Amino acid sequence: MAVDKLRCKECGASYALAALYVCEQCFGPLEAVYDHGEDPAAAKRRIQASSRQDLWRYADFLPLAGGPPGAGSRLAPRAGLPAGGTPLIRADRLAEALGLREVWVKNDAANPTHSFKDRVVAVAAARAQELGFAALACASTGNLGNAVAAAGAALGVPAYVFIPHDLEEQKVLATGVYGANVVSIRGNYDDVNRLCTEISAEHDDWAFVNINMRPYYSEGSKTVAFEIIEQLGWELPDRCIAPIASGSLFTKIHRGFGEWAELGLVEGGPPIMNGAQASGCAPVANAFASGADFCQPVKPSTIAKSLAIGNPADGPYALDYARATGGTIEAVDDDQIRAGIRLLAETTGVFTETAGGVTVAVLSELARRGEIDADERVVIVITGDGLKTLDVVRGTFDAIEIEPSYDAFVAATSTTAAA
Amino acid sequence: MAVTVRIPTQLRAATGGASEASVEGTTVAEVLDGLFAQFGELRDRIADERGSLRRFVNLYIAGEDIRFLDGVQTAVPDGAELTILPAVAGG
Numbered sequence: 084m085a086v087d088k089l090r091c092k093e094c095g096a097s098y099a100l101a102a103l104y105v106c107e108q109c110f111g112p113l114e115a116v117y118d119h120g121e122d123p124a125a126a127k128r129r130i131q132a133s134s135r136q137d138l139w140r141y142a143d144f145l146p147l148a149g150g151p152p153g154a155g156s157r158l159a160p161r162a163g164l165p166a167g168g169t170p171l172i173r174a175d176r177l178a179e180a181l182g183l184r185e186v187w188v189k190n191d192a193a194n195p196t197h198s199f200k201d202r203v204v205a206v207a208a209a210r211a212q213e214l215g216f217a218a219l220a221c222a223s224t225g226n227l228g229n230a231v232a233a234a235g236a237a238l239g240v241p242a243y244v245f246i247p248h249d250l251e252e253q254k255v256l257a258t259g260v261y262g263a264n265v266v267s268i269r270g271n272y273d274d275v276n277r278l279c280t281e282i283s284a285e286h287d288d289w290a291f292v293n294i295n296m297r298p299y300y301s302e303g304s305k306t307v308a309f310e311i312i313e314q315l316g317w318e319l320p321d322r323c324i325a326p327i328a329s330g331s332l333f334t335k336i337h338r339g340f341g342e343w344a345e346l347g348l349v350e351g352g353p354p355i356m357n358g359a360q361a362s363g364c365a366p367v368a369n370a371f372a373s374g375a376d377f378c379q380p381v382k383p384s385t386i387a388k389s390l391a392i393g394n395p396a397d398g399p400y401a402l403d404y405a406r407a408t409g410g411t412i413e414a415v416d417d418d419q420i421r422a423g424i425r426l427l428a429e430t431t432g433v434f435t436e437t438a439g440g441v442t443v444a445v446l447s448e449l450a451r452r453g454e455i456d457a458d459e460r461v462v463i464v465i466t467g468d469g470l471k472t473l474d475v476v477r478g479t480f481d482a483i484e485i486e487p488s489y490d491a492f493v494a495a496t497s498t499t500a501a502a
Numbered sequence: 503m504a505v506t507v508r509i510p511t512q513l514r515a516a517t518g519g520a521s522e523a524s525v526e527g528t529t530v531a532e533v534l535d536g537l538f539a540q541f542g543e544l545r546d547r548i549a550d551e552r553g554s555l556r557r558f559v560n561l562y563i564a565g566e567d568i569r570f571l572d573g574v575q576t577a578v579p580d581g582a583e584l585t586i587l588p589a590v591a592g593g
Contacts, residue, residue: 093558105512105588110548110558112589222590277562280587284511294590377557380569394567396589399557 085126086146089113089298092400100148102214102290104297112396113298115146123346130313138167138202138306144342145206145306146299152209159212161238166201167306169193171314171462176430177443181450185460187320189311190433196233196257197468198226198389198436199332203303204292208234210299211290218243218289222279224272224328224389225254226467231292232263243289245275245282251388253471271383273394293331304332308339311462312349319344319351322455324446325464326438327358327367327412328390330397336464337404354462356405358412359445361385361437365414367398376402386417386475387437389467411454415444421479423447424469434469442466505533505578508585516543530561531574533584548586558589 089098093111104113119126126143133140139151149158169191178186191199204227208219220243221231228244235242242263246255247270259265268275283291292300312319319340327333333356340353360368363385366378378398383391395401405412415423423443428434435443442463449455469476485491507523514521523540527533538545548559555561561568562585568576578584 093556104590105510105558107512107515108547110512110556110588112558273567274565276590277560277565277585277587280510280590281585297590380567382570394560394589396558 085117085119085143086148087116087118090116100146102216102287102295104295115298115302117144119143119346123348126346127348130309136168137165138205138303141306141309144302144309144339146302147206147209148213152212156209159209161212163205163208163234164195164201164237166194166205166303167310169310171311172431172433174431177427180426180430181447183450183455183459183461184457186446187311187315187460187462188427188431188433189307189462189464191307191464191466192433192435192439192468194230196226196229197471198230199304199307199464199466200226200230201233202306203227203300203331204230204234206303207290207292207296207300208238211240211292211296212238214290216288216290217241218286220279220283220286220289220291221245221293222272222276222291223258224391225250225258225471226389227293228258228263228265229254229471232258232261232265235263236261245279247272247275247388247391249388251472251474253473257471272392273380276392276394301331301335304335305339305342307332307464308336309343312340312343315460315462317349319349320354320462321459322355322357322410322461323464324357324359324442324449324461326390326442326466327360327398327401328392328395328438330358330367330395330401332464332466333358334397334400334404337408353404353408356408356410357445357449358401358405358410359442360412360414361387361390361420361441362414362416363387364391364393366393367395367401368412368414370398370402371405371412378402385420385437386472387420387441388472389436389438390441411449413445413448415441415448419444419448421475424476425479427465428469433465435465436467436469436472437475438467439465439469440475504580506581506583507533507537508583510586510588512588513544513547513586516547517541528578529574530563530568530576530578530584533578534574560587560589561585562587 091106152159153162194201364383380394420440423440525536
């Protein structure tokens with residue numbers, strides 16, 4: 084209804100709402116543009132009146148031509164998996180541990196396939212239905228593959244998932260189980276992405292969610308920001324910390340906050356945006372530190388495989404938005420990542436994968452340096468579930484094994500207590 | 503010293519629909535100059551006013567990003583393939 088066209092983020096050239104992702108004039112990325120008419124507040128009233136709990140409550144701000152998918156849609160008859168509607172948890176014990184006043188955890192592990200990728204896939208898959216594509220496909224660091232495979236199963240279309248050969252086994256199993264075609268590539272994610280970009284040009288009946296469907300796909304990430312605003316009682320946070328791989332999630336969270344602020348649906352402007360990377364793959368953090376406005380690619384080497392994108396396409400925009408909001412882009416090492424996973428688990432009960440460990444470690448680092456003001460309301464975005472990267476917490480704690488007798492129990496626990 | 507340049511679909515309007523071009527050159531910069539000599543419209547699409555590659559253009563020699571090699575000064579062996587691709591976000 085409100086989505087109007089695609090527009091180049093670099094040169095402003097306009098395009099129809101087709102499966103296009105690159106400007107033919109300057110090679111810049113295309114983005115969906117909306118027209119909310121004379122009364123944008125009507126969209127807010129529709130949200131407040133909506134009984135939907137998934138991301139389609141924000142349909143006015145998502146790029147579908149026929150309304151939310153499902154029985155009521157003119158173009159996309161199958162509803163797919165319900166993505167979004169994840170909890171925002173007030174994390175007082177985490178805040179206390181770091182000497183902060185107010186910290187909230189947006190737990191996007193609580194999506195159907197346990198990562199935020201269900202949001203972007205929901206939008207891309209619905210738009211793919213509208214455009215009549217025969218298959219879903221993606222280049223993935225794991226989480227996206229899980230989401231595409233599950234969406235294909237729910238919608239009844241074949242899924243093709245291309246992954247680097249060294250992915251965590253949990254993520255491979257949680258893709259194949261849905262009946263998807265899994266193609267393991269002997270290379271890193273950037274090699275997979277390059278290959279898929281070539282394949283997508285030749286298979287124009289396949290919807291590569293993060294390639295030819297990218298302008299639709301990426302819009303799904305705005306709903307993280309929309310939910311945060313609603314869950315804070317229609318207020319913006321002061322600071323938001325989110326991980327950066329390609330930079331798409333980070334830039335679209337910023338866009339979501341900005342879009343509602345510009346339309347006057349919420350008071351204020353985008354919060355301070357801090358980006359989180361692993362030091363083993365930190366092209367955007369490196370560029371931030373050196374003052375550059377572009378990212379020199381790197382060869383990834385980190386336990387945070389879901390963030391292991393060495394050639395981040397949205398890196399330039401992530402740099403722009405971090406700088407424009409007074410934020411930073413930080414990098415943390417593997418030990419800090421493991422400590423971040425443990426800190427979040429022990430103070431909130433939320434067990435996150437390595438990308439979440441990166442985000443928590445950046446929160447800790449900013450707190451330690453005194454960069455977060457005492458009165459700030461901080462939101463951290465936890466993008467995936469710890470059960471997907473179990474190997475990295477192995478050996479970070481001890482368990483006791485004893486004979487099945489009460490005496491053995493007393494002996495073991497008294498030793499532990501003494502130690 | 504002929505090099506094959508692979509043209510992405512988004513640029514084929516500027517090459518009369520051709521998906522490949524055969525160009526002479528011993529470095530990436532020379533190959534690009536040769537390519538622009540054949541297809542003048544391509545220059546503005548992938549290079550900016552100062553002649554630098556636009557920031558969303560990726561070039562690969564035998565599958566390797568030229569930014570890991572010597573950039574546009576990277577040597578191109580005879581018979582090699584230069585692939586032009588747009589930068590794509592995902593994960």
